[in-house]
Amino acid sequence: MADKHIDEISGVETTGHEWDGIRELNNPMPRWWVWTFYATIVWALGYMIAYPALPMLTDATKGVLGFSSRADVAVELAEAKAAQTGSLDRIASSSLQDILADPQLAQFAVSAGASAFKVNCAQCHGSGAAGSQGFPNLNDDDWIWGGTVDDIYQTIAHGIRHPGDEETRISEMPAFGDMLKPEEIREVSAYVVSLTGTPSDVGMVEPGKAIFAENCAACHGDDAKGNRELGAPNLADAIWLKGEGEQAVANQMRSPKHGVMPAWLPRLGEPTVKELAIFVHSLGGGE
DSSP, X not given: OTTOXXXXXXXXXEEEEEETTEEEEOOOOOHHHHHHHHHHHHHHHHHHHHSSOOBOSSSXXXXXXXXXXXXXXXXXXXXXXHHHHHHHHHHXXXXXXXXXXXXXXXXXXXXXXXXXXXXXXXXXXXXXXXXXTTBOOSSSSOOSSOOSHHHHHHHHHHXXXXXXXXXXXOOOOOOGGGTSOHHHHHHHHHHHHHTXXXXXXXXXXXXXXXXXXXXXXXXXXXXXXXBTTTTBOOSSSSOOSSOOSHHHHHHHHHSOOOOOBOOOHHHHOHHHHHHHXXXXXXXXXXX
């Protein structure tokens, strides 16, 4: 008792703690606060008894009410799937054109395709389908293999350079670093850039055009606007997949980069691939 300190002004005992000469009064907590605290303890105990709460080695206590959020989610998913069954069956049995001709079914396909795209395609093409270097932008109207809904379906279903799929899209650009001289590659690059911009040396354009006609026009066309049957990109539209500028064009000519896209039909099934094709077609660039 002799060790207790009493505050001179308030007459209240202090806790014995002191900071820079300031002492803490040992006032009791308000009774309403104490009883509220006790009530939360009782509530917590009741919650532990009523609901799943205590973790064990392989499971958790079930609670006397038998509540399970996982079971509720499973029921909701089953109900949602049952509600979609009719539309999914119609998509599976309908052609792409028939789906597009039915506004309600087409809207369902676009919504379902958007969800499937986020799960399976956004990793390469981006969440907004805008693509990035090496991965095509699906919002524009620049299509390597064609932008009709049937073309898009074919590309998604069978992929690009996907091993093991006989219907996969295949195009191979030769490595011109083994066939042309470095100066000739620079001249062709200058010509290609001149189609949409200004090359670093305009004197290289005409020689490059002649070399292009001899080596590149067979795939990209005399006007360099590409050939979808061969998967040869349009070089005259200022849209670049592998990189922009003379150096990027020269690098692609010397040692081409060939991307690979999975064949999604075996993985996702016919209805989902149709939904993806219709969704991509709806983005604004579909033909």
